[in-house]
Amino acid sequence: MSMKSTYGEPKANYGLKIALKSWSLFLLMVILTLICLFPIVILIVNATRESVDIQNSITLIPGDAFVKNFKTLTQDSNFTSSVNIAYGYLNSAIITVSACALTVFFSALTAYGIQVYEFKMKEISYTIILLVMMVPVQVTGAGFLSFMIDLNLHNTKWPLIIPAIAAPAIVFFMRSYMKSSFPLEIVEAARIDGSSEFSTFLKIAIPMMKPAIAVQAIFAFIANWNNLYTPQMILLSVGVEKKTLPMMLASLMANDKIDYGVVYVTIALSVVPLIVAYVFLSKFIIAGVALGGVKE
Secondary structure, three states: OOOEOOOOOEHHHHHHHHHHHHHHHHHHHHHHHHHHHHHHHHHHHHOOOOHHHHHHOOOOOOOOOHHHHHHHHHHOHHHHOOOOHHHHHHHHHHHHHHHHHHHHHHHHHHHHHHHHOOOOOHHHHHHHHHHHHOOOHHHHHHHHHHHHHHOOOOOOOHHHHHHHHOOHHHHHHHHHHHHHHOOOHHHHHHHHOOOOHHHHHHHHHHHHOHHHHHHHHHHHHHHHHOOOHHHHHHOOOOOHHHOOHHHHHHHHHOOOOOOHHHHHHHHHHHHHHHHHHHHHHHHHHHHHHHHHOOOO
């Protein structure tokens, strides 16, 4: 008599089906990975090629023009008037890190308040936050710019940092995470032990929300680092020393004679911080997305 699996099939056939399914999924993941990596490979390869070669052909074989392209970017007066990598990194880092910190901290604080405390119009307030999430930034752009001009804050970094306090989408994610992973009994125990409300948030809630905070930190970092629309709108008339990297890249693309080798070098340099941040926080992203998506 042949051995059978739980489903009534011979164990050999059942094992073969499992193996085929596993290898099929593995092959699918490999294909998707290659598709995702292809633009990055093309970016790196094109950063090492001449502009003429980039326009005439596509290849995965690196060239030998990276140093030349970099020198052109940093030494040619046609480019240095609109691009300065050091200033670009500095300005983008100041705006991105500050906005990211404000976004994550105050979103976590808002989600904590909505989840932990009971008050009148609690759900209505949360619904309003979600409705604000649906409003695209382009709709309020003109009014926001006019308001910043009235406050004499245009051509400064403040309008690019302070509004990051309000981030409805991150509040939504944080509260969803807390619903599934933050027992309210811990807050009650902390109160009995004499902990203040704000101290409870800092010492208990924040450590327990680390995966969600890491996820939203990297997403906020990417969004602010790549942001072009708002800086272009607020930094109306500034020199190269106040521009962000996306603004400098836009200046390169607006040039009458585009040097694609220089453009690809600039793009490659601008994505390095994103890749580094993702590599260090990827394990938190995977854990946080999995946990945040589970609800009771």
